[in-house]
Amino acid sequence: MAASNTGETVRVIVRCRPMNQRENDLQSQTIVSMDTQTNQVMLENLEQTNEPPKQFTFDAVYPENSITESIYTDSVFPLVESVLEGYNATVFAYGQTGCGKSYTMQGVNTPGSPQRGIIPRSFEHIFEASSVAAGTKYLIRASYLEIYNESIRDLLGKDIKAALDLKEHTDKGVYIQNLTWHQCTNVEDCERLMDKGNKNRATGATLMNKDSSRSHSIFTILTEMCSRSEVDGKEHIRAGKLNLVDLAGSERQSKTHAEGERLREATRINLSLSALGNVISALVDGRSKHIPYRDSKLTRLLQDSLGGNTKTLMVAAISPAHDNYEETLSTLRYANRAKNIKNKPHINEDPRDAQMRVLQEEINRLKQELLGAGNTNRGNQSSLTDGQVSLFVLL
């Protein structure tokens, strides 16, 4: 999938982490193979040996021996650069727990380490730019929120249990009411905020009896750059937003905690009748419809970051081990669907058959007038004058 020049599509990359200690001890088999030439991932199912491996193609694939540095250079660097130019960009990280998401996103936190994660690299990138840019003042602020069960909470707020409202302002766009923003002057500030937010995420989970890995979180860095223009001597402000989105794993969200109700986990089919809405929504297909089912606060929130000169990247993390087959398959399928996320409302046009017919008639008349009249110029002088009137009407 070539990225179009408008940059409005989602670039999807898949990274496979190496086997970990536990898997090596258990002598787990590798079921993932990647072809970096064709950007394909092949997934074997050891339970069904007569089945061919499942194949997926992405914008880029990074096998077990890859380093985060190359992922950053290939895929993330241009995104962060665009933020510094005043555009918005979003990086989605997706993957089940234990499959390498934090390995790629956070990584080894030693400056200079080839496996240092995408997030600390992004911070560094931004602050490096701000320190060398002469004549431009930078104001960098960050916010950190969590979306759980369509409820939004401020992970850096005073009351981490308070649910915040998502609103749309005619001028300012989509915003979260009362979300706190915190100024950052260096990489450490950002990392501190992220740590604090992560701790609050875990605390909140215990307090509210939920699993933090089932929520989405969004860490946003707002970079406002003020510089004096050479052209008109005035001060211009550019603002770029970098959203770092940690997506919840999807399968486990199908559980609900109704007491006494017997629920059984099984892959790929939802058991809880609360998923009935999803099943029905999936049937509705048409231009004019309204589904009163789900808000999807995540989509609303990222609306202005999912298109219109913005760059979007999804990083899907998978494990090579055979006992993660289900999770890996689920992740690859999710990432595959993400390739098609465009979130672009179709521009509806009114039916134009009648109009087209009229147009064709006009052309015919014009042809008649111009080509037919060529040989009988003088004779048609008067009729040309009349013809001109009617052409005003037609053309």
Place this chain on the structure above:
Amino acid sequence: MTFLERYLIAVDKCYVQSLNDSETEPYKSKYEARKLFEELYDVDIGDKSDNLEKEFQTLDLIEEDDKKKFIMIQSDQQAKELSVSKKHRYLIHLLLDYHIAAIYSDTEERSEGESRLRSILTSIEQALHHPLLCSLSLNLLNQLILIRTSFEQYNDAIEIAKQTEDLYNKSLVIEPYLLREIIHIDTSIQADDRRQEFEQTYTHTLFYLAQIYGKLDQKNESANYCRLTLERQLTMFDTNHSKHFDPFDWATNCATLSQYYMTNHDFATARHCLMCADKMLENVPSTHAENDKLAERIASFKRCWVKYAVNLLSDSSDRLLQAADRDVNPNEIVRSSTTPQFQFKLSLPPPTITCSFILDYDQARQVFLFAMDKIDSAKSYYILDGFVTDHVELCQDTSQLYSKLVFFESNIDRKCKMHKRRIDLLSTLCGEISEEHYLYIMRQLLFELGECYSMLLDLKLEQKNDLNSNKTIEKISHLTKLGISTFERFLSTMNDKKTKEKPETYADEYVRPVLLAHFYIARFYSKFIDNRLENLQQSLNQYKIIVNYVDKHPNSREYIEQEYSICKEMIDLLPLKLEKLRQIK
């Protein structure tokens, strides 16, 4: 602790406590539960009751193909296995086997789980609908459906579901015991409650079928099973099992289902679903915490009604056009059913909107007024400041309604007024929201606004033929200018945010709207009455832009085939026309 108590602890661990297992040890409880079930194998069951003896009079245990199997016999028949306790013990083992097999399946050893389940099935399949075996059978078949589906063997799963359906139908004349009653029949349970659990399990079967058919893209089947699921859920409402019933969810799902039937042109069924959804929402208690959720949902259902109206008008006009094309009596084409495909058991008020296809202006107006009422009401919740996206969509629906109404209106003056309303609405919105933050919405609005100018212009030109006043000429010039600037603004929204440059290449989904915008601009320029030469030159330029783009991007031609050929013709003809105009000058 009794056997039953130990069994119930294992069940609780397996199905309820496991929900709280951590992400890093997701099967901890299940493994522990499996151990507990395995331990119960050799434990003595304890005393037996008379009820059990009675039930076992119709259930015999035989040996066939080296396997013990249950079969049904008449109560007065001589059984092969005379010991009730032997039969009972075997049945309990099957029950334990069932849970263990299910745990294998749940902990990603599906093949193991499936073969164990099939083994149990062999032992009970000749007596599936015996009161003692019914629940076990149903649960077991459900498990097999899940496993087959997880292997994407959807047709296998459907076959098993047919067995389930057969089992369910046979169960209607008996009283199936609960799973745990295989161990000990509970005389304190009401027959009603006992039935409830069985019914709920079967509802799950139907729900799985809805999903399977969804995966097979057999939407009608899927929708039907969704409907059956809703129907069965409804039976819990109004009874003493209503604590399992959530009117809010039910209403929402019903409203969503209406949208399916609506997009399939079945307005009778869609209307019925929406009316049921509205009715059910009345049963949602408006407690303090839920107030806003309820208010939002009520407003949301109104939007479903609006879409209903838009679709009804749209389909109606389509069908009338088809009738005209095929030279058929409109009444033939537009005949529609007024009976819904099914009816939920809710008492409904009389409908306030038709479900038949519209034939004339008066009928269209009724639908229009109905929808406008819903829109106004919904807008009081979805106010612009706070709900930009929703509010704008409601305005777009308004514009669509006017546009559909125009079709049925024959008087040009009134048509013009309707387009004027659309223009006022859309242009006001364009001035009120930030282009930067609502880029997609802005593009849609601008495009539609441009189309409105074009349609209004065409109508004015028709009028000009009859009236030919200076005022009309002024109006035409004014509209033309507005049309051009609107489409130009539309095109500018595609430009690079920073450099303001036009893109070299447009994304696939924008190619047609962009080229159409140029096409419209070309046409607008040609409608100017003054400065014909300059304006026609502009028109020609626009046609050239279109042709240049398509020639540079051959893949884009499919999006604009018809218009492209017209553009090419114009590029040939217009220079000749321009030459003529220059000569006249």
